[in-house]
Amino acid sequence: EVQLVESGGGLVQPGGSLRLSCAASGFTFSDHYMDWVRQAPGKGLEWVGRSRNKANSYTTEYAASVKGRFTISRDDSKNSLYLQMNSLKTEDTAVYYCARSIAPRTRGIGYWGQGTLVTVSS
Amino acid sequence: QSVLTQPPSASGTPGQRVTISCSGSSSNIGSNTVNWYQQLPGTAPKLLIYSNDQRPSGVPDRFSGSKSGTSASLAISGLQSEDEADYYCAAWDDSLTGRVFGGGTKLTVL
Numbered sequence: 001e002v003q004l005v006e007s008g009g010g011l012v013q014p015g016g017s018l019r020l021s022c023a024a025s026g027f028t029f030s031d032h033y034m035d036w037v038r039q040a041p042g043k044g045l046e047w048v049g050r051s052r053n054k055a056n057s058y059t060t061e062y063a064a065s066v067k068g069r070f071t072i073s074r075d076d077s078k079n080s081l082y083l084q085m086n087s088l089k090t091e092d093t094a095v096y097y098c099a100r101s102i103a104p105r106t107r108g109i110g111y112w113g114q115g116t117l118v119t120v121s122s
Numbered sequence: 123q124s125v126l127t128q129p130p131s132a133s134g135t136p137g138q139r140v141t142i143s144c145s146g147s148s149s150n151i152g153s154n155t156v157n158w159y160q161q162l163p164g165t166a167p168k169l170l171i172y173s174n175d176q177r178p179s180g181v182p183d184r185f186s187g188s189k190s191g192t193s194a195s196l197a198i199s200g201l202q203s204e205d206e207a208d209y210y211c212a213a214w215d216d217s218l219t220g221r222v223f224g225g226g227t228k229l230t231v232l
Contacts, residue, residue: 106172110169110172
């Protein structure tokens with residue numbers, strides 16, 4: 001069974017940093033693209049970025065709204081995905097979801113974690 | 123303003139058929155596949171339809187998807203009260219080099 005468990009959310013001041021983690025299990029982690037998606041309170045889904053799989057050299061892509069401030073990394077030996085968030089703004093307040101591709105060659109999002117809440121406020 | 127355009131709301135009575143539209147452009151829906159997600163209140167999204175019209179195992183065949191040109195649609199037949207949720211379309215956008223979502227459609231079962 002695919003499981004994705006996010007952690008690391010919490011309250012942080014504007015300008016601060018936070019690192020989210022996603023522990024994956026139930027599948028071969030290195031085979032899959034992994035995404036971060038966020039949802040501000042009462043709003044829709046917003047893509048944050050993704051890490052390609054091992055076969056595609058783990059390259060990353062980011063939404064324009066977070067590029068240069070957020071960094072996605074992964075540790076396949078720990079089956080873990082990370083999101084380092086720097087220079088946080090109040091508009092970054094959201095539930096952050098870790099997500100896995102449908103299949104190694106079907107790169108849409110197929111599985112979601114339960115999410116972790118990040119609140120950026122003074 | 124979302125890149126993919128969905129109606130903010132839709133409604134139907136039990137047993138009815140409802141459709142939710144998703145409009146995009148040549149750089150997203152026009153050149154990539156569309157996925158649909160269901161988000162029940164207070165929960166994470168769940169994959170409903172992938173690759174335009176494919177249902178993951180466990181998703182009832184009451185749910186179906188289609189795509190034509192730069193638009194896609196999600197149809198729900200035999201509407202049930204448990205279908206009350208938010209529905210999102212998504213696709214890869216080649217111009218933005220990123221994944222884009224619709225703004226979401228809140229489905230109410232009357």
